[in-house]
Amino acid sequence: MDTRAAVAFQADQPLEIATVQLDGPREGEVLVEIKATGICHTDEFTRSGADPEGIFPAILGHEGAGVVVDVGPGVKSLKKGDHVIPLYTAECRECEYCLNPKTNLCQKVRATQGQGLMPDGTSRFSIDGKPIFHYMGCSTFSNHTVLPEISLARIREDAPFDKVCYIGCGVTTGIGAVIYTAKVEPGSTVVVFGLGGIGLNVIQGARMVGADKIIGVDLNPAKVPLARKFGMTDFINPDEVGRDKVVQAIVDLTNGGADYSFECIGNVHTMRQALECCHKGWGESVIIGVAGAGQEISTRPFQLVTGRVWRGSAFGGARGRTDVPKIVDWYMEGKINIDDLITHTMPLEDINKGFDLMHAGSSIRSVVLY
Ligand code: NAD
Ligand code: AHE
Ligand code: ZN
Ligand code: ZN
Numbered sequence: 001m002d003t004r005a006a007v008a009f010q011a012d013q014p015l016e017i018a019t020v021q022l023d024g025p026r027e028g029e030v031l032v033e034i035k036a037t038g039i040c041h042t043d044e045f046t047r048s049g050a051d052p053e054g055i056f057p058a059i060l061g062h063e064g065a066g067v068v069v070d071v072g073p074g075v076k077s078l079k080k081g082d083h084v085i086p087l088y089t090a091e092c093r094e095c096e097y098c099l100n101p102k103t104n105l106c107q108k109v110r111a112t113q114g115q116g117l118m119p120d121g122t123s124r125f126s127i128d129g130k131p132i133f134h135y136m137g138c139s140t141f142s143n144h145t146v147l148p149e150i151s152l153a154r155i156r157e158d159a160p161f162d163k164v165c166y167i168g169c170g171v172t173t174g175i176g177a178v179i180y181t182a183k184v185e186p187g188s189t190v191v192v193f194g195l196g197g198i199g200l201n202v203i204q205g206a207r208m209v210g211a212d213k214i215i216g217v218d219l220n221p222a223k224v225p226l227a228r229k230f231g232m233t234d235f236i237n238p239d240e241v242g243r244d245k246v247v248q249a250i251v252d253l254t255n256g257g258a259d260y261s262f263e264c265i266g267n268v269h270t271m272r273q274a275l276e277c278c279h280k281g282w283g284e285s286v287i288i289g290v291a292g293a294g295q296e297i298s299t300r301p302f303q304l305v306t307g308r309v310w311r312g313s314a315f316g317g318a319r320g321r322t323d324v325p326k327i328v329d330w331y332m333e334g335k336i337n338i339d340d341l342i343t344h345t346m347p348l349e350d351i352n353k354g355f356d357l358m359h360a361g362s363s364i365r366s367v368v369l370y
Contacts, residue, residue, distance in 0.1 A: 005125070005142035006351045006368075007132060009057045011049030014352045015141065020059070020132060023124040025072035025146050032084055032147060035161035037140035038063035038342075039354040039366045040169045040197065042290060045266065046135065047355070050292030055116045058133035059125055061368075062088045064140030065155070065165035075149045083157050085168045085328075087320035088113075088136035090151040104180070104319050109148050113137040119148055140168070141351065143370045153324035156332065162345065162367055163338045166197075167327050169315070170365060171338060173288060174201020174264070175327070176316015178209060182260050182286050186210030189254045192232070193274050194264035195223035197365045198288055200230050200341055202262045207231030208336070215253060217246060217270070220361045226340065250277035261285045268295045275299050281307040288313055342367050 003022050006015035025031045040063050046054045068082040078084065092098055092108035109119045116133025117123055124146040125132035125139065139145045155164065174197075178184045190206040192199045195218040206214045207230065216224070216232040224235050234253055241249045251257050257279030263271045266289030275285040276299060285308065291297075297310075304310065318324065330336045344357055344366040354366030 001144065003142055003144040004348060005059045006061075006348055007057055007127070008047050008060050011047070011054060011056055015047070015060070017349055018127060020142065021126045022142070022144050022146065025070055025075075026118070026120060027073050028075060028149050029072040029118065029146050030068055030075060030078055030149050030152055031070040031144060032066045032086065032152070033069050033144050034064045034066040034140050034142065035370055036065055036165040037061045037368050038166045038168070038170060038197075039351070039358065039368065041266065041358065042169070044355055044358060045290055045292070052293040053114050055133050058116055058135045059139040059142045059145075060135045061141030062086065062136040062138040063165055063169040064138060065161040065168065069144065078149060078152060078154060083155050083159065084152040085155055085164065085324050086138040086140060086145070086147055087151045087153055087324070088138050088169070089315040089318075089320055090137065090148060091319045091321040092150045093321075098319075104317050105314060106150070108150060109137060118146065141348070141368070143348070150321070153321045155325050155328045159328050159332055162369055163342065164328050164331060165367060166338050166342065166365055167324055167331065170197040171201050171336065172318045172324060172327055173313070173316045174198045175205035175208070175336065176318040176323070177262055177286050177288055177313040178202055178205030180317030180323070181311070181313035182284055184209050184211060184260050187212050188259040189213040189215070191215045191217065191250055191258040191261040191274065191277055192264060193217045193262065193270045194289065195220070195227045195232070196264065197341065199262070199264035200227060200364060202264060202288070203227060203230045203232050204336060213254065215250060215258070222361065226364065229340065230337070246273050247277045254279070256280065257283050259283060263287050263289050265289045266291050268297050271297050272299050275308055275310050276303055278308045283307075284309040284311065286311055286313050341365050345369050
């Protein structure tokens with residue numbers, strides 16, 4: 001079939017709207033009509049050329065929601081008409097990762113997904129016979145896309161696509177990092193570096209679990225009012241306290257250091273600050289932000305010797321097919337706020353404006369409506 005997509009033909013160029021050819025679903029695959037997709041900073045990370053796994057031409061986008069249009073042979077858990085959220089972290093429920101309660105990183109389709117291909121090693125997308133790569137197993141910047149059955153969470157049919165698409169990445173990543181990865185306890189002190197689409201969800205997760213003090217760190221003071229609405233109790237602007245004094249400012253505010261910190265920027269310098277602002281003996285720092293090719297983190301090993309813990313979180317530690325439908329329920333029951341975080345919507349034709357808004361720091365989430 002033909003469909004409309006925003007194609008990244010080359011790194012660091014605007015996306016181009018094009019008609020692309022999409023082959024139907026093969027064994028174990030599902031054709032989905034995407035109804036809405038968020039634009040996450042990771043899409044920009046890859047578009048810009050910073051992603052070591054980035055390949056072009058590709059159809060980016062990984063924060064979508066839509067409806068099953070067709071299923072390939074052997075598909076059992078989904079049928080035409082089901083409402084779904086694509087998962088960049090699949091959940092096969094049988095690989096050694098899925099069977100290990102310590103991780104959510106199902107590896108069943110990860111190798112081919114990283115090569116921009118379906119599990120059989122081919123692409124379903126093409127233009128004039130030339131293959132276009134998939135992205136993160138999702139490619140939600142296409143009105144229609146094909147995914148493995150294990151890369152789709154079935155969700156309730158009364159959930160609005162234009163809101164719950166955000167659960168496909170940002171909401172789950174932020175809230176999940178708090179509840180599944182760090183398992184933050186009530187009464188904790190929490191520091192959030194970066195008050196964007198991920199950081200604000202970390203804040204909402206920290207408030208949900210009863211954190212006492214939630215300190216936000218951002219260079220952009222325009223993020224403060226929404227962060228406070230979501231539960232931030234204190235704010236530090238590195239340009240006001242001095243970029244080299246952020247750790248001390250947090251230590252002073254937290255009686256010796258934070259119980260938990262979350263890096264939601266993707267900057268290796270703030271990753272170091274996020275570790276070093278944690279409390280001696282028990283503070284844990286969770287890296288969520290993704291850093292560009294060639295970047296490395298560093299700290300004095302003594303920081304770890306003296307009890308601080310450095311860890312990371314992908315998709316909030318969530319198991320998509322199991323946890324995403326529950327998070328959709330939380331939204332529908334009013335337990336989490338998504339609406340206030342979706343600051344802009346636009347048709348596919350204007351998708352580059354969503355990237356401009358992100359660069360300008362004037363959006364939290366832009367959502368493309370098909
Ligand atoms: P965003 O652009 O919405 O937010 C980033 C925020 O960081 C902005 O508010 C910006 O002002 C702030 N910032 C930038 N540089 C700063 C600095 N030096 N000091 C303080 N604040 C600074 O981005 P997002 O969509 O929230 O994504 C955040 C990061 O998380 C990105 O790196 C993204 O790729 C990553 N991410 C990771 C996962 C995962 O599963 N690990 C999932 C989604 C996103
Ligand atoms: N491809 C990059 C890393 C990108 C990355 O870390 N992706 C996160 C999700 S970001 C969503 O917005 C992730 O889930 N990683 C685990 C995985 O298996 O990809 C690189 O550095 O190569
Ligand atoms: Zn994302
Ligand atoms: Zn698996």
